[in-house]
Amino acid sequence: MSRVSVPCHVKGTVALQVGDVRTSQGRPGVLVIDVTFPSVAPFELQEIMFKNYYTAFLSIRVRQHTSPHTPAKWVTCLRDYCLMPDPHSEDGAQEYVSLFKHQMLCDMARVLELRLILRQPSPLWLSFTVEELQIYQQGSKSPSMTFPKWLSHPVPCEQPAPLIEVDGCYDLNLLSYT
Numbered sequence: 001m002s003r004v005s006v007p008c009h010v011k012g013t014v015a016l017q018v019g020d021v022r023t024s025q026g027r028p029g030v031l032v033i034d035v036t037f038p039s040v041a042p043f044e045l046q047e048i049m050f051k052n053y054y055t056a057f058l059s060i061r062v063r064q065h066t067s068p069h070t071p072a073k074w075v076t077c078l079r080d081y082c083l084m085p086d087p088h089s090e091d092g093a094q095e096y097v098s099l100f101k102h103q104m105l106c107d108m109a110r111v112l113e114l115r116l117i118l119r120q121p122s123p124l125w126l127s128f129t130v131e132e133l134q135i136y137q138q139g140s141k142s143p144s145m146t147f148p149k150w151l152s153h154p155v156p157c158e159q160p161a162p163l164i165e166v167d168g169c170y171d172l173n174l175l176s177y178t
Contacts, residue, residue: 004137005134007037010033013032013129014033032115034115035135036113043110045101046100051096052096052097052130054094054128056119057118058119059079060078061074061117062074062106063112072113074115078104116130
């Protein structure tokens with residue numbers, strides 16, 4: 001199976017404030033990133049790829065098309081996925097991450113929109129996000145290809161001619177010395 005990149009629009013991050021907004025003690029600990037697919041009909045999501053930038057935990061919600069007569073609904077499909085084993089150290093802080101549909105808590109069919117919820121509880125990192133976000137859907141099955149017979153049934157390799165040693169030297173041309 002092949003995968004096909006889905007064109008998407010990543011909206012700006014929205015910070016949810018933790019602490020007192022009026023003092024320097026307050027800092028964002030949660031960011032929300034909405035991803036829309038303006039030129040794509042509802043699709044089946046296969047994979048999400050991104051580069052982490054100091055995000056400790058990731059949750060993903062998906063808005064799915066249900067039926068023509070009911071409004072689309074938001075469903076949590078990934079909850080508190082650990083991107084950094086220890087939020088206070090740099091392990092996993094700048095790793096590339098691939099999440100596949102089998103890792104999700106819900107069916108990833110008929111996707112209209114994604115919402116990424118990023119958390120960083122450590123006060124050590126002033127900023128955090130995800131970068132280079134790419135969304136993939138399943139591509140069409142490649143048609144079976146027929147190959148020419150000479151490619152499908154290669155001729156067995158010829159055995160190399162034995163080397164003949166003459167006066168401590170090997171004769172590569174198998175010619176006799178005079």
